[in-house]
Amino acid sequence: MDRRFALLSIALVASCGFYLFWGLGPRWQFILGLRAPKLxxxxxxxxxxAVATMVFQTVCRNRILTPQIMGFDALYILMQTAMVAVLGISGYAGLSISVKFGAEVVVMTVAALLLFGTLLGRGTQDVARLVLTGVILGVLFxxxxxxxxxxxxxxxxxxxxAASFASFTNIEPNLLPVTGVVCLGAIALSLWLSPRLDVLALGRPIAISLGLSHDRLVLLALVIVAVLVAVSTALVGPIAFFGLLVSGLAHELTGSSRHARLLPMAILVATLMLVAGQTLFERVLGLQSTLSVVIEFAGGLFFLWLLLKGRTR
Incomplete structure (x- = not known):
């Protein structure tokens, strides 16, 4: 695992270097100023x-579920449609990026917390009911x-x-400081909780018998998932199958169920796929297609493969 992690780390650094410095030209300062925020x-x-998907799968004890099944992407698209319908094209285009981003994050996070708090307020024994409710809400949205x-x-x-697909070419630089603080804080908390997540993955009876505060940890984990998914979706748009693809590759590469190994590997795989893929589409293919479409296609195929192989846990 250590060798694979090192090789992927080198590949990520190389991909970042290619993305930043390939074809700079004489106006390199201006070009770097555009590329660095996207990176x-x-x-x-x-x-x-990556972290949101791994934590959500641990809570659900199922490797074919992603946080998007709770209806996050559907709620995001509904918000975009409603804003365009109410404000019109000019009003929608004139919205402040910061206000729009903040509203999207708040609405998605509050909706998730209301859902979690309502369904899990009496205990977290029935996570399946939570997932099914999320699916139904997604269909409604x-x-x-x-x-x-x-x-x-x-x-x-x-x-x-245009707003219904994830875009990595229009990332707003002014949103990155807030996004960075929130994401890095939630990711750090998830890494700190890795030993407890290992116990949580054993199931509720075993976790309680080992002294774990199961219900409290499940609620905390779902809050982390809600915040990470809301922030990332509001920043670039919805990506349904990306987390599934990343988590599956992380499990295959580590061959371990320990979150101290799974979470860093998932982060490395996810960032490498995005940076290397965007470099390919921007520098080689000239943006003839979009990375999110290819990721969705590959993720869908990987989902079917997991079902056929029966690898759901």
Whole structure:
């Protein structure tokens, strides 16, 4: 595992170097000023999604579930559709980036905490009910989005469609300080909780018998997941299957169930995929396609492979 981690770390550093310095030209200061925020944003988003997915799978004790199944991406798309429908194209485009980002993070986080608090307020024995409720809410949000999309102007619908896919080329630099503090704080907390997450993965009866405060840890873990997913989604947009792909690769590469190994490996895999993939699409393919579409396609195939192999735990 240590050798693989070292090789992937070298690959990540090389990918970051290629992304920053490939084809700079004479106006290198201006170009670096544009590329550096995008790189920082990709590193933060990759790390956030990786940790959120690993922690969520530990809580659910299922390797084919991701936080997006709780309806985060559907809620985000509903918010974009509603804002375009109410404000119009010009009003939507004129929204302050900071205000829009803050509103999206607050709404998604509060919605998640209300869901967790309502369903798990009497104990965390029935996590399956929480997941099923999240699926139903996701369908409800998508239905509202579809209804609004049918009644708005076609040009406005094009704006909604553009906002429905993750974009790593339009990361707002002014949002990175707040995003960095929140993401790094939540990730550090998750790493500190790694030994307890190992016990949590054993199941509720065993965890309680070993002295773990199971219900409290589950709620704390879900709060971490809600914050990380809300911040990363508000920054770049929804990515449904990316976390699933990253967590699966992290399990395969580590061959371990210890979170002290899984979380760093998942962070490394996620950031490497984003940086290397975006470098390929920007520098080689000339943005002929988008990285998020390819990730969704690969993640969907990986999901089917996990189902066929029966690797759900």
């Amino acid at each position: 920082i944003g990709m590193l933060l988003v990759g790390a956030a999604i 998508r239905s509202f989005s579809t209804f609004l999309a049918r009644i708005i102007d076609p040009n406005a619908f094009a704006v909604v469609q």
